[in-house]
Amino acid sequence: MxxxxxxxxxxxxxxxxxxxxxxxxxxxxxxxxxxxxxxxGIVEHDYSHYGMKTKVETSSHQLVSSVNPKLPILLYQPLGNGTEKVYLYKTDNLQKKPKTTRTDHTSIHVTRSSTPKVVIKTTRYVYKDSFNAFMFGVFGHNNEFKKHQYNFYVPKNWQVLSTSQLKTLQARMKKMEAQTKLMHE
Structure with a gap:
C-alpha cells in the first residue's frame, strides 16, 4: 500500500x-x-524493520551423544581460526547423521547441567499490527529471520570435543584394544 x-x-x-x-x-x-x-517509511522499514517486532520461537530437545550412546560426547568442528564453531548434535539415538548448528547470525552457549538437552531459540521479525502489515506487506518481510541461539546443556560426565580430538581419541582406543587383545592371548 x-x-x-x-x-x-x-x-x-x-x-x-x-x-x-x-x-x-x-x-x-x-x-x-x-x-x-x-x-x-520504506527506507526505515527496509533497514530498521520499522513497523515490525521480534517473535521468539523456543524448542527444547533431548541431547544424545554425537558419536555413540556409550560415549557421552558433544562434537564441534572449528571454522577458520577456531573462534567460530559448528556443533554436531543428535536428538535421537536412531538418528544416522548429526544435525549441525547454523553459522549465520548464531550464538552458541555450552553449559554444564544435570540433564543433556539443547534449547534452540529462533528470533524472527513479524508485523506489529494489521495496519503495518497492510502498509508494508508488499515487501514480504513477515517472518523474516533475525537470529538463532543454541544453548547446549551437558552433564559433567560428557566431553565437548572437536572432530580432530575425536579422531585422536579413536586412534588411542584402537591402540588400547590391540594391546588388550595381545595381553589376553
Whole structure:
C-alpha cells in the first residue's frame, strides 16, 4: 500500500506543479511531503524493520551423544581460526547423521547441567499490527529471520570435543584394544 501512496503522491506533485491553478502550490507541497514521508517509511522499514517486532520461537530437545550412546560426547568442528564453531548434535539415538548448528547470525552457549538437552531459540521479525502489515506487506518481510541461539546443556560426565580430538581419541582406543587383545592371548 505504501508504494501506491508514493505513486499517487508523486503524480499529485507533478500534476499540481504542471497545471496552473489557485491553491495548487499548497497541494504540490503537501504531495511532496507525502512523497518524502513514504520514502522515509520504506527506507526505515527496509533497514530498521520499522513497523515490525521480534517473535521468539523456543524448542527444547533431548541431547544424545554425537558419536555413540556409550560415549557421552558433544562434537564441534572449528571454522577458520577456531573462534567460530559448528556443533554436531543428535536428538535421537536412531538418528544416522548429526544435525549441525547454523553459522549465520548464531550464538552458541555450552553449559554444564544435570540433564543433556539443547534449547534452540529462533528470533524472527513479524508485523506489529494489521495496519503495518497492510502498509508494508508488499515487501514480504513477515517472518523474516533475525537470529538463532543454541544453548547446549551437558552433564559433567560428557566431553565437548572437536572432530580432530575425536579422531585422536579413536586412534588411542584402537591402540588400547590391540594391546588388550595381545595381553589376553
Amino acid at each position: 505504501i508504494i501506491l501512496i508514493l505513486i499517487i503522491a508523486a503524480i499529485g506533485f507533478i500534476y499540481f506543479n504542471v497545471i496552473p491553478g489557485k491553491g495548487h502550490t499548497i497541494c504540490a507541497w503537501i504531495s511532496l511531503a507525502f512523497v518524502a514521508l513514504t520514502i522515509v
